[in-house]
Amino acid sequence: xxxxxxxxxxxxxxxxxxxxxxxxxxxxxxxxxxxxxxxxxxxxxxxxxxxxxxxxxxxxxxxxxxxxxxxxxxxxxxxxxxxxxxxxxxxxxxxxxxxxxxxxxxxxxxxxxxxxxxxxxxxxxxxxxxxxxxxxxxxxxxxxxxxxxxxxxxxxxxxxxxxxxxxxxxxxxxxxxxxxxxxxxxxxxxxxxxxxxxxxxxxxxxxxxxxxxxxxxxxxxxxxxxxxxxxxxxxxxxxxxxxxxxxxxxxxxxxxxxxxxxxxxxxxxxxxxxxxxxxxxxxxxxxxxxxxxxxxxxxxxxxxxxxxxxxxxxxxxxxxxxxxxxxxxxxxxxxxxxxxxxxxxxxxxxxxxxxxxxxxxxxxxxx
Amino acid sequence: xxxxxxxxxxxxxxxxxxxxxxxxxxxxxxxxxxxxxxxxxxxxxxxxxxxxxxxxxxxxxxxxxxxxxxxxxxxxxxxxxxxxxxxxxxxxxxxxxxx
Amino acid sequence: xxxxxxxxxxxxxxxxxxxxxxxxxxxxxxxxxxxxxxxxxxxxxxxxxxxxxxxxxxxxxxxxxxxxxxxxxxxxxxxxxxxxxxxxxxxxxxxxxxxxxxxxxxxxxxxxxxxxxxxxxxxxxxxxxxxxxxxxxxxxxxxxxxxxxxxxxxxxxxxxxxxxxxxxxxxxxxxxxxxxxxxxxxxxxxxxxxxxxxxxxxxxxxxxxxxxxxxxxxxxxxxxxxxxxxxxxxxxxxxxxxxxxxxxxxxxxxxxxxxxxxxxxxxxxxxxxxxxxxxxxxxxxxxxxxxxxxxxxxxxxxxxxxxxxxxxxxxxxxxxxxxxxxxxxxxxxxxxxxxxxxxxxxxxxxxxx
Numbered sequence: 001x002x003x004x005x006x007x008x009x010x011x012x013x014x015x016x017x018x019x020x021x022x023x024x025x026x027x028x029x030x031x032x033x034x035x036x037x038x039x040x041x042x043x044x045x046x047x048x049x050x051x052x053x054x055x056x057x058x059x060x061x062x063x064x065x066x067x068x069x070x071x072x073x074x075x076x077x078x079x080x081x082x083x084x085x086x087x088x089x090x091x092x093x094x095x096x097x098x099x100x101x102x103x104x105x106x107x108x109x110x111x112x113x114x115x116x117x118x119x120x121x122x123x124x125x126x127x128x129x130x131x132x133x134x135x136x137x138x139x140x141x142x143x144x145x146x147x148x149x150x151x152x153x154x155x156x157x158x159x160x161x162x163x164x165x166x167x168x169x170x171x172x173x174x175x176x177x178x179x180x181x182x183x184x185x186x187x188x189x190x191x192x193x194x195x196x197x198x199x200x201x202x203x204x205x206x207x208x209x210x211x212x213x214x215x216x217x218x219x220x221x222x223x224x225x226x227x228x229x230x231x232x233x234x235x236x237x238x239x240x241x242x243x244x245x246x247x248x249x250x251x252x253x254x255x256x257x258x259x260x261x262x263x264x265x266x267x268x269x270x271x272x273x274x275x276x277x278x279x280x281x282x283x284x285x286x287x288x289x290x291x292x293x294x295x296x297x298x299x300x301x302x303x304x305x306x307x308x309x310x311x312x313x314x315x316x317x318x319x320x321x322x323x324x325x326x327x328x329x330x331x332x333x334x335x336x337x338x339x340x341x342x343x344x345x346x347x348x349x350x351x352x353x354x355x356x357x358x359x360x361x362x363x364x365x366x367x
Numbered sequence: 368x369x370x371x372x373x374x375x376x377x378x379x380x381x382x383x384x385x386x387x388x389x390x391x392x393x394x395x396x397x398x399x400x401x402x403x404x405x406x407x408x409x410x411x412x413x414x415x416x417x418x419x420x421x422x423x424x425x426x427x428x429x430x431x432x433x434x435x436x437x438x439x440x441x442x443x444x445x446x447x448x449x450x451x452x453x454x455x456x457x458x459x460x461x462x463x464x465x466x
Numbered sequence: 467x468x469x470x471x472x473x474x475x476x477x478x479x480x481x482x483x484x485x486x487x488x489x490x491x492x493x494x495x496x497x498x499x500x501x502x503x504x505x506x507x508x509x510x511x512x513x514x515x516x517x518x519x520x521x522x523x524x525x526x527x528x529x530x531x532x533x534x535x536x537x538x539x540x541x542x543x544x545x546x547x548x549x550x551x552x553x554x555x556x557x558x559x560x561x562x563x564x565x566x567x568x569x570x571x572x573x574x575x576x577x578x579x580x581x582x583x584x585x586x587x588x589x590x591x592x593x594x595x596x597x598x599x600x601x602x603x604x605x606x607x608x609x610x611x612x613x614x615x616x617x618x619x620x621x622x623x624x625x626x627x628x629x630x631x632x633x634x635x636x637x638x639x640x641x642x643x644x645x646x647x648x649x650x651x652x653x654x655x656x657x658x659x660x661x662x663x664x665x666x667x668x669x670x671x672x673x674x675x676x677x678x679x680x681x682x683x684x685x686x687x688x689x690x691x692x693x694x695x696x697x698x699x700x701x702x703x704x705x706x707x708x709x710x711x712x713x714x715x716x717x718x719x720x721x722x723x724x725x726x727x728x729x730x731x732x733x734x735x736x737x738x739x740x741x742x743x744x745x746x747x748x749x750x751x752x753x754x755x756x757x758x759x760x761x762x763x764x765x766x767x768x769x770x771x772x773x774x775x776x777x778x779x780x781x782x783x784x785x786x787x788x789x790x791x792x793x794x795x796x797x798x799x800x801x802x803x804x805x806x807x808x809x810x811x812x813x814x815x816x817x818x819x
Contacts, residue, residue, distance in 0.1 A: 012437065019439055117418025256421060
C-alpha cells in the first residue's frame with residue numbers, strides 16, 4: 001500500500017534506532033497512548049531494539065479495553081432481544097461481560113453481526129424495517145466522526161429502527177488522569193496519531209505545560225513509532241516539554257474542522273468510567289439531546305445490570321501502565337486470550353493480548 | 368485505536384446526498400464516505416478509518432519525512448565530532464545498546 | 467480427521483466455553499476448540515472403535531495395499547466467490563487431504579444436504595463445478611447421496627466428500643516427522659483464498675483482484691516425491707492459515723519453527739486487504755497451497771522441482787525447524803525483532819484498532 005509500506009523500511013528503521021541510541025544517556029519512561037501503537041511496538045519487536053533504559057509504558061488507548069463493564073452488559077442484554085440485530089466492530093465480540101460475551105449471545109441464537117463500518121449497520125436498518133438495528137458505538141475520537149455521521153444520517157433519512165449504543169472516550173482527560181495518579185512514572189507521551197488527525201493538536205500544549213511532559217504526536221508504522229520515540233528522547237535529554245507533531249502527513253494542527261463540527265452537534269461531553277481505571281470526569285461523549293431518539297440506552301431501558309469483574313484481573317493496573325502484563329499472577333495461567341479475565345487480554349491491541357501473542361517466548365523463558 | 372490506512376480516491380459520487388468515493392488501497396477497492404473532506408479530488412490520498420475519510424494524506428509531507436529519515440546521521444558523520452560520537456556510541460553499546 | 471468447514475457466515479467464537487453444554491461456532495474453526503471437541507468428546511465416545519490418525523488422511527492397509535482415506539464437509543458461504551465455488555472446494559479439499567499423505571487420489575463420494583428453497587440453478591452450478599474439478603483432478607465420483615432439510619435448518623448447500631487414494635511404498639509423510647534442521651517450504655503466495663471469500667462477505671464487501679487459489683495438489687506432490695527426497699511433512703494450510711498449520715506441526719513433532727517474515731510470499735493485494743481489515747496474513751485461509759518440511763540438504767532440489775510445476779511456481783523456503791522454543795512458532799520481524807506466531811483461537815475478526 002502506498003504511503004504505508006515505505007514506513008516499515010528496515011534500513012531507515014536502523015538509522016532511527018541508531019539515533020535513539022546515540023541520544024540516550026539515561027533511563028526514560030514514556031507512554032504510548034494508543035493501543036494500536038502498543039500492538040505495533042510489540043508486533044515488530046521495537047521494544048526489544050530500544051536502548052536498555054528506554055521503557056515503553058503501555059497506555060489505556062484501547063477503547064475495547066476501557067469500555068465500562070456496565071455498557072458491555074447492557075450491550076449483551078440488548079443483543080439478546082429477538083427483535084434486535086446487534087451490529088459491532090469485530091474487536092468487541094470477545095470482550096467478556098459479567099457472565100458472557102457477544103459470541104455467546106450469537107451461539108444461543110442472538111442476531112449479532114460484525115461490520116466494518118457503522119454505515120453498514122444503518123444500511124441493515126433500512127433493509128430490515130421490521131427489526132431494531134443497534135450499533136455498538138465505541139472508540140476514541142478517531143471513530144466518533146463515523147458514528148456521528150451515521151446517526152446524523154439516520155435522523156436525516158428518518159430511519160426510526162436504528163439506534164446507537166454510545167461509549168466514546170477521550171484522550172486528553174486520560175492523559176491528565178494518568179499524570180494525576182500518585183504512582184505515575186510517565187515522563188512523556190506519544191500521542192495517538194489518528195485521534196489528532198480528527199481533533200488536531202490544540203488540546204495538548206496545556207497538558208505539556210501543566211505536567212511538564214513532552215507530548216509527541218506519533219503514527220503507527222515502525223518508522224513513525226521510532227521517530228516519535230526519537231523526538232521524545234531528544235526532548236527529555238534536553239529538558240524540554242513541548243508538543244511536537246511527528247506524523248505531519250496525516251495530522252494538521254487544526255484537525256478536521258468538518259468532523260469536529262459534527263462531533264459538537266451529535267455528542268455532549270460526559271463523565272465516563274473507564275474499565276479498570278475508574279471514573280475520569282469529562283472523559284467521554286454521549287449522544288446529545290437532539291439525538292435522544294437514536295440512543296439505544298434510552299430505547300431499550302436496560303436497567304437491572306449487576307456488574308461482576310474478575311477479582312484477580314489486574315487490567316486496570318496494566319492500562320495505567322503500573323504493571324506490565326506478565327507481572328500479573330494470572331497472566332498466561334488463568335488468563336489467556338482463550339480464557340480472558342479482562343478486556344486487555346481479549347482486544348487485539350490490549351497490552352496483555354499483545355504480550356501473550358507476541359512475547360510469550362521471552363516471558364516463558366524468563367519465568 | 369485507530370487503524371486508519373491511506374488510499375487513493377478513484378471516483379466521487381453522491382448517494383442519498385452523501386458524498387462517497389471509490390478508494391483504492393493498492394489494489395483493494397472500497398466505498399468510503401467523503402463527507403468530512405468534501406473538497407477532495409480524484410487521485411488525492413486520504414486516511415480511511417471504518418469506511419470514512421478522516422483526513423487528507425499529505426503526499427509531499429510523506430515524501431519529506433522519508434527523505435529526512437534517509438538523511439539522518441549523515442550530517443553528523445560529516446560535520447559532527449566523530450570521536451565524541453564514536454566514544455558515546457561505544458559507551459552506549461557497553462551499557463546495553465541494541466539487542 | 468480435520469474439520470475443513472469454511473464458514474464465513476458467522477465469525478467463529480474463540481471464547482472459552484468449555485462449561486457450556488452446547489456447540490458454538492468456535493468448535494468448527496479448525497483451531498484449538500475444534501481439537502478439544504474431537505479429543506474430549508468424539509474420541510472417548512467412539513471408544514475402542516476409533517483409530518484416530520493425526521494427519522489429514524487416515525492410512526489403512528488392506529491386503530498389503532496402503533490406502534489413504536479422508537472425509538471433509540463444506541459449508542462455505544457465500545457458495546460462489548471469485549475463483550471458485552463450494553463445489554471446487556469440496557473436490558480439491560478431499561483430494562488435497564489425500565495428497566498430503568503422499569497418496570494418489572482415485573475415488574470420491576459426494577453427499578449433499580440441500581436446504582429446501584435453494585435454487586436448482588445454484589445447485590446445478592455447484593454440481594457442474596464438482597464435475598469439472600473432479601475431472602481436472604483425475605478422480606472419479608463413484609457414489610453419493612442427497613438429502614433435503616427444511617429451510618429453517620440453514621440455507622444453500624452443504625457438501626461432504628470422502629476420498630480414497632493409494633500411497634506408494636516407502637512414503638512416510640506425517641506431522642510428527644519434522645526434525646531439527648529441516649527446511650520449511652511453501653508452494654506459493656499465502657492468504658489468497660481467505661481474502662477472496664471475505665471480499666464478498668456481507669458487511670465487508672471490497673473490490674479486489676484476488677481470486678481463490680483452490681486447486682488439486684497431488685500432481686505437485688508426486689513431482690516432489692519423485693526426487694527421492696524424504697519429505698517429512700506435508701500440510702495444506704486451510705482454515706487458520708499458515709499459522710495454525712505450522713503450530714500444529716510444531717506441537718506434533720515437538721520442534722520449534724522459526725520463520726523469516728521477509729521471506730513470506732504475501733502478494734501486495736492480500737497485504738493491502740489485511741491492512742484494511744486489521745488481519746494477520748499468516749492466519750488467513752489458503753486453498754491450493756501446501757507447506758512442506760524437508761531435510762535441509764534436499765530443500766533446493768525440491769524447490770526446483772516445485773517451481774517447474776504450474777502450482778509451485780512461487781515456491782520458496784520460509785523458515786527452519788529449530789531446537790529452541792519447542793512446540794512454538796516464532797518469526798523474525800522485518801526489523802530484526804522476534805515475535806511469537808500464535809495458534810489462532812478462532813476465525814480472525816476485522817478490527818478497528
